[in-house]
Amino acid sequence: MRGKKGILLLVSAVVMTVVSVLAGVYLSSLVVEKRSSDTDRLAGQSLNLAEAGVNQAMAELRKRIGTDLRLKVEAIQNASTVNAYASNSLGFIRDYAYASGEPQFTVSGNKATLTITPVILNSDVDGDFEQTTITITSAAAPSMDLSNELFYFYYTYEIESKGRITRYTPALEKTVVLAPNDFTLVVRRDNFAKFALFTNHHTTGTGTTVWFTSNTNFSGPVHTNDRFSFASNPSASFTDAVSQHKNTARFYNDGHNILYLDDYCNGEIDVPQFSTPAGETFYRGESIINLESSLNQQDLEDEATAGQNLGSGVFVPLDASNNVVGGIYVNGSLGTSSDNPVITLGVDAGNNPQYTIVRDSNTYVVTVDLANNQTTFADPVNGTNTYPGIPNGAGDEGILIYVDDDIAGISGVVQSATRMTVASRRNVVIKDNITYQSYTASPLNADDYQNMLGIISWEGNVSIGTTAPDNVNIHAIIMAQHGIFTVDNYQSGSPRGTAILLGGVITDYYGPFGTFAGGSALSGYGRNFVYDPRVQNGTTPPYFPYMTSFTTFIEPTDALYKKTVWRQKEG
Amino acid sequence: MTEKNSGFTLIEVLVVVALFSVLFLALLAVLTNADLYWSKGQNKLNEQQEARRVISGVVNDLRRSNPNWDISGTEYPVAISENYTRIDFYQPVFYNETDSTITGLTKITYKIDTTDVRKLLRKSGSDPEEIISNATESIRFGGACPDCSTYNCTAVNAACPVVRVEVVTKEDNEFELVSDVALRNMNITLANDTEVIEPEEGEF
Numbered sequence: 001m002r003g004k005k006g007i008l009l010l011v012s013a014v015v016m017t018v019v020s021v022l023a024g025v026y027l028s029s030l031v032v033e034k035r036s037s038d039t040d041r042l043a044g045q046s047l048n049l050a051e052a053g054v055n056q057a058m059a060e061l062r063k064r065i066g067t068d069l070r071l072k073v074e075a076i077q078n079a080s081t082v083n084a085y086a087s088n089s090l091g092f093i094r095d096y097a098y099a100s101g102e103p104q105f106t107v108s109g110n111k112a113t114l115t116i117t118p119v120i121l122n123s124d125v126d127g128d129f130e131q132t133t134i135t136i137t138s139a140a141a142p143s144m145d146l147s148n149e150l151f152y153f154y155y156t157y158e159i160e161s162k163g164r165i166t167r168y169t170p171a172l173e174k175t176v177v178l179a180p181n182d183f184t185l186v187v188r189r190d191n192f193a194k195f196a197l198f199t200n201h202h203t204t205g206t207g208t209t210v211w212f213t214s215n216t217n218f219s220g221p222v223h224t225n226d227r228f229s230f231a232s233n234p235s236a237s238f239t240d241a242v243s244q245h246k247n248t249a250r251f252y253n254d255g256h257n258i259l260y261l262d263d264y265c266n267g268e269i270d271v272p273q274f275s276t277p278a279g280e281t282f283y284r285g286e287s288i289i290n291l292e293s294s295l296n297q298q299d300l301e302d303e304a305t306a307g308q309n310l311g312s313g314v315f316v317p318l319d320a321s322n323n324v325v326g327g328i329y330v331n332g333s334l335g336t337s338s339d340n341p342v343i344t345l346g347v348d349a350g351n352n353p354q355y356t357i358v359r360d361s362n363t364y365v366v367t368v369d370l371a372n373n374q375t376t377f378a379d380p381v382n383g384t385n386t387y388p389g390i391p392n393g394a395g396d397e398g399i400l401i402y403v404d405d406d407i408a409g410i411s412g413v414v415q416s417a418t419r420m421t422v423a424s425r426r427n428v429v430i431k432d433n434i435t436y437q438s439y440t441a442s443p444l445n446a447d448d449y450q451n452m453l454g455i456i457s458w459e460g461n462v463s464i465g466t467t468a469p470d471n472v473n474i475h476a477i478i479m480a481q482h483g484i485f486t487v488d489n490y491q492s493g494s495p496r497g498t499a500i501l502l503g504g505v506i507t508d509y510y511g512p513f514g515t516f517a518g519g520s521a522l523s524g525y526g527r528n529f530v531y532d533p534r535v536q537n538g539t540t541p542p543y544f545p546y547m548t549s550f551t552t553f554i555e556p557t558d559a560l561y562k563k564t565v566w567r568q569k570e571g
Numbered sequence: 572m573t574e575k576n577s578g579f580t581l582i583e584v585l586v587v588v589a590l591f592s593v594l595f596l597a598l599l600a601v602l603t604n605a606d607l608y609w610s611k612g613q614n615k616l617n618e619q620q621e622a623r624r625v626i627s628g629v630v631n632d633l634r635r636s637n638p639n640w641d642i643s644g645t646e647y648p649v650a651i652s653e654n655y656t657r658i659d660f661y662q663p664v665f666y667n668e669t670d671s672t673i674t675g676l677t678k679i680t681y682k683i684d685t686t687d688v689r690k691l692l693r694k695s696g697s698d699p700e701e702i703i704s705n706a707t708e709s710i711r712f713g714g715a716c717p718d719c720s721t722y723n724c725t726a727v728n729a730a731c732p733v734v735r736v737e738v739v740t741k742e743d744n745e746f747e748l749v750s751d752v753a754l755r756n757m758n759i760t761l762a763n764d765t766e767v768i769e770p771e772e773g774e775f
Contacts (some may be wrong), residue, residue: 006592014600025613033616040623179671210646425581565663565671566755568635 007188031124036218042165042172047568049068049163052178053132054563057116057159058178061134062560064097069552072096073187075551076243079149089138092185105136109184112136118264131162138174139182148395149550151187160569170545175569176408181557189546192293193454193477196220196240196531198506200291202228205484205509211252212236212272213516220504222530225288227260230270237273240531243283244485291508292480293545298459300423300543303393304329304402314341314357314364316391324375324389327400328366330357334426340405343422345412345435345453353415355401366391370417398542409465412456413437414475419452421541427460432468436502438474442503444530446475452534453478453503454541461511463488464499464525473495477532477541478505486511490524499525503532618706621686622748625691625704629736630752632679632693636660637756638732640676643763647676649709649734649754657682658712658734662695664758664768673761678769683710696766696768708741715751732757759765 073096076082085092090112094105105112116132139154158179165172192198202224203209209469211229216236225245230236231252251266253261264279265271306317306326312333317326332339341359348354348367357364365378368390375391378384393400407424411432414420422428438449445450453476455462455517459547464472478485478501485505487496490512499513514524538553554560579587594597640647649660657680664675677696680702682689691704714724716731727734731753739747 011594012596015601018602019605022609026609029613029616033620037623040627179672348609477679563755564758565673566635566757567665567671568662569668 010500021060026187029224038167039172042167043174046163046165046172046174047176049142049165050161050267051203053118053161054159054165054176054178055115057132057161058560058563060114060116061157061159063099065183065552065554065559065560068094068099068102069097069185069192069286073550073552074190077548078183078548079146079151082151082550083144083146085153085184086142086144089142089155090136092153093136093155097101107313109177110137123310128398131160131164133160134158135160140166140563149189153185153187155181155185156182172426177565177569178563179565179567181559181562181564183332184555186553186555187550188538188553190549190551190558191283191535191538191540191544192479193535193540193548194504194551195223195506196289196504197222197224197226198289199226199510202226202244202510208512209250210510210512211516215498215514215521217527218242218529218531221530223286223289224510225291228272230266231270232271233271233518235270235272238281239275241281241283242272242274242285245286245288246284249282249284266349277519290548291506293481295543295545296542297423297425300400300404300405300421300458301329302454303327303395303397304400304423306394312339314359314362314379316366316375316387317389322387324391325388325394327391327393328355328357330401330403330405332359332403332405334405337406337408340408341403342431343403343407343412345400345410345414345434346421347413347415351415353418355418357401357419366386368418390508393543395543400543406460409467410434414451414453416449416451419450419539421454421456421543423454423456423458423543424460425458426461428455428457428482429465430463430472430474431465433469433473434476435473439475439502444500446532447534451475452532452539453477454544456481456545457483459483461486462507463511464513471499471500471503475502477503477506477535477544480508481506481545482508484509484511486526487513490514493523495523496525498528501527502531503529504535505529588702592596593665611743615744615746618740618746619748621651621704621706622746623708625707625721625740626736626738628693628703629681629738630750632662633658633660633734633736633752634682634723635662636679636754637663637759638727638729639760640761642676642761642765642767647678647767650716651725651727651734653682655711655713655723655725656709660768661767664766673759673765675766675768676761678771681710681712683707694770697770702712704740705742706742708739708745709737710739711735711737713737727754729757742748 027056032216090107093112094107098104105114114134135158137156139156143152159526160177162173162175193390196218209229211231213231214234221240222242226245227246227249229250248260248262251261251270253259253266253269259266263460264282304327308317312331315329316324319325330341339360341357344356346354353368355366362380367376374386376386392398399418401422403424404548406426407428409429409431411434414436416438436446438451439446454479455476457480461484462478462480462485464487467486484507515522537557572646647661651658659680661676662679663673664677666672666674680694682692684692688697688700689705689707690709692700693703694700713722713735714727715722715733722735732753737749739745
């Protein structure tokens, strides 16, 4: 019996050994497989970390160039400050592209580099991307147009980001490179066209308060060198920053005891609607922006006349070879209303911009052939003649009509490929709709089109005339440097609906559009001013007045947003 | 001790043999089952490993691509064909390790071998074709844009540069792995002299 027990023990031992070996091998292969699948998963994670580093670097670059650098440049007053970097474009990045307390780009040779501090990852992620670097190189020597105080800096940027997973040794690393991408940094005088509404004084010329009510809606930046006045709940609505020079705003307070409060609302009585609930975008106590421009009335007249001494009438100035050299110039007797021109903007059958000017009962027609760079001028005296060149001013910025008189009426359609400015020494009356040939009706914008119009009154007012329709449409950026933008006879008649403006208004005083009682319109128009965001990218009407401070733009506008060449470095 | 006690009777021997046979058969059954489950486990691991390896290679190639490269007006798109089992696309060739200028495009093709459907083939430019996998039960490519809810688009566009890759490997049971790949190279203007490296017509 003892022998049999021994055999059973032996058999059991063999079975146990075999099963143990099999289990061991199987577990071993499981461990290897686990390691293998971990490696796959962690390799993916390290690649994701590297790409996260790229995204972080792109956001940092946009902040540095789009915000930090721009804010510093806005403090520059003299072009010589920018011109000092004429041969040192990387130095410009180093000295301007940072916020207080942040590290600056390091310039070495032809490279400016910045190493990004990584974000802190969740504790369950075994890695980091501490090696993200932005490298900016100079793509070409900067170009400077000192007479126009215009500076171009040409750059190329590259981002390299390494993701590391440290669970195993050696660490798993993946490196992603985003390169190369070119952008141009344009530095130039800032332009008043960037405002949806700008007033030097936020009252009428006689000091009467014009209240913001629920009939007033603005998209885009709004600024006054004075204080704003709010009535009703809800009062006006704003979708962008609102800034004023004075510390307190004026509140209607139901018509009793008008209040001046350093606040964004008057309790529940007068409550403007800002883009943030707590009125965080209502900035008070801001610096005064000088409405005087570095481009004055005489400059614009010279652009239109090309420096020629012209008499009374309507002119398309020519040089000795009969080439168009200026803009369209209209000269009349100041103070005599009979010769004030009526201007109709239009488009002919060939889709060419056509401007019809009626002055002193005579009709002048200027047709601009953009494709063939020639202008046909029909006038009562000389008949119809075609000349090489287009009336885009001596500086070739864009179509310019300058009227050394009042404009009795302007209306019509701005041809789709035309950027133009109509400037007048005295008053301008808008007598009918003025619209862009190409625009999107809802939501109202012309973002994808070229047509743009500026209307300037140097010494007078711009007004919406009594012949304008209810709910008038005006697509233009309007400036009255020493006047207002208002509605003729705003205080009489029935309410005329809403004046819908696509563009902006820059005036010395704030012109009334209508009257109201208890938040309801009694007469005139309500305001719906829709901002034209193209101006934020540096697109403005030609010869539109510049501010005394500088600003920057990035070309192409999406250069710091779009990813181009994506490359994964091997190893 | 007597002489009678020194041996075993026939009955005793038969009982012992029977007992040992039962024990042996039981042991054999245990070992056979162990081997069977070992094989199944091993096959499952192989299926997973193979699927990961295949999809990792395809994804690694695809993500470097662009929905529609353009050289002087000639387009080099991502194209899905042969009932979603073949994909053709172009990968950038860079100037060198440090210069990311794109000097060429290499055409990459993945497809099932028509003579052996378990073989997945890869062709890169004019290089000889490679057998990527011998255990691919099926592979499917599809544009993964919002309007391709069932991933049945055969073209990929810049608005939605995503391709879905589904790989099924099989030893015993099927194992399926799915990955959506975003093509990374976008918004690129290629030089007119960019070289295109692709098989001769009809070669692959």
